[in-house]
Amino acid sequence: MDLQNKTVVLTGATGGIGQAVAQLLEQRGANLVLVARHQQALETLRESLKRPESHAVCAADVTDGEQRENLLHFLRYGLDDHGIDVVINNAGTNQFSLLSQRSPSSVEHEIALNLNAPILLTQGMLSWINRPGIILNIGSTLGAIGYPGYSTYCAAKSGVQRFSEALDRELDGSGIRVLFLAPRTTDTRLNNDAVQEMNRALGNHSDSVDVVAKHVVKVIEDEIASLWIGWPEKLFVRINQLVPNVVSKSIRKQQATIHQFISNRKKHV
Ligand SMILES: NC(=O)c1ccc[n+]([C@@H]2O[C@H](COP(=O)([O-])OP(=O)(O)OC[C@H]3O[C@@H](n4cnc5c(N)ncnc54)[C@H](OP(=O)(O)O)[C@@H]3O)[C@@H](O)[C@H]2O)c1
Numbered sequence: 001m002d003l004q005n006k007t008v009v010l011t012g013a014t015g016g017i018g019q020a021v022a023q024l025l026e027q028r029g030a031n032l033v034l035v036a037r038h039q040q041a042l043e044t045l046r047e048s049l050k051r052p053e054s055h056a057v058c059a060a061d062v063t064d065g066e067q068r069e070n071l072l073h074f075l076r077y078g079l080d081d082h083g084i085d086v087v088i089n090n091a092g093t094n095q096f097s098l099l100s101q102r103s104p105s106s107v108e109h110e111i112a113l114n115l116n117a118p119i120l121l122t123q124g125m126l127s128w129i130n131r132p133g134i135i136l137n138i139g140s141t142l143g144a145i146g147y148p149g150y151s152t153y154c155a156a157k158s159g160v161q162r163f164s165e166a167l168d169r170e171l172d173g174s175g176i177r178v179l180f181l182a183p184r185t186t187d188t189r190l191n192n193d194a195v196q197e198m199n200r201a202l203g204n205h206s207d208s209v210d211v212v213a214k215h216v217v218k219v220i221e222d223e224i225a226s227l228w229i230g231w232p233e234k235l236f237v238r239i240n241q242l243v244p245n246v247v248s249k250s251i252r253k254q255q256a257t258i259h260q261f262i263s264n265r266k267k268h269v
Contacts, residue, residue, distance in 0.1 A: 008086040
């Protein structure tokens with residue numbers, strides 16, 4: 001899809017990846033609807049863009065049913081007549097922690113934001129999003145490779161991948177594509193100090209947000225059904241599908257380091 005003059009909804013717009021995506025989409029000529037929970041941060045982002053008058057903001061917690069309905073109502077009736085061409089379900093969170101040490105509510109929240117919200121936002125727009133239209137769901141390498149300290153996040157992102165694949169097939173021929181992009185570790189505030197230190201200790205590469213933004217635009221423009229960012233992660237995803245024991249063996253060697261950083265983590269929820 002050519003992004004020129006298209007209206008693109010971007011959730012998680014004020015985060016590290018979201019801001020970089022917003023800037024690049026604007027450069028491609030898109031008009032944006034920026035979504036996150038905090039109005040002031042959204043306004044600041046809109047004002048920082050080159051054509052602020054072309055973009056709208058909507059503050060909403062996408063895990064809250066009523067706020068999600070208000071957002072959908074705004075997207076359907078509160079903008080100009082052009083309608084919505086693209087939705088990027090990018091809002092997400094995770095907590096690097098052992099499952100046994102987490103509260104049930106933090107587990108529920110992680111699934112609500114990473115999995116339920118994209119599904120329900122998509123469902124709410126299916127009958128009226130423009131055709132051709134694109135829904136792009138942002139997953140994670142961790143959705144394809146189960147990793148200690150991230151069991152709930154892995155489950156949710158894995159669900160988003162399968163949801164995207166299934167719905168894209170379900171909508172075949174309808175004019176709506178459901179695409180999926182899985183970044184690997186990226187330099188944003190999502191990764192707290194303990195995670196960043198662990199990644200350094202394990203030699204895990206971290207991408208800049210600009211790398212992810214370029215892939216977001218590529219996936220939409222070329223309508224790529226699913227894409228994983230980065231080597232060797234791409235390869236590990238395939239190996240994990242074919243011979244998961246090989247990946248388990250390799251992760252077992254990292255186990256002591258992972259547990260050390262989980263105990264050192266500074267953020268508790
Ligand atoms: N960073 C990485 O290493 C990495 C790797 C792979 C995949 N990803 C995925 O990439 C996406 C973006 O991550 P990021 O690193 O940019 O995260 P981030 O910097 O923490 O930004 C998260 C964004 O989501 C918004 N948000 C959080 N809770 C929300 C809610 N309940 N309702 C609406 N908006 C909400 C935040 O704004 P408010 O707080 O104002 O709501 C913020 O705009 C996520 O889906 C993440 O899982 C990230």
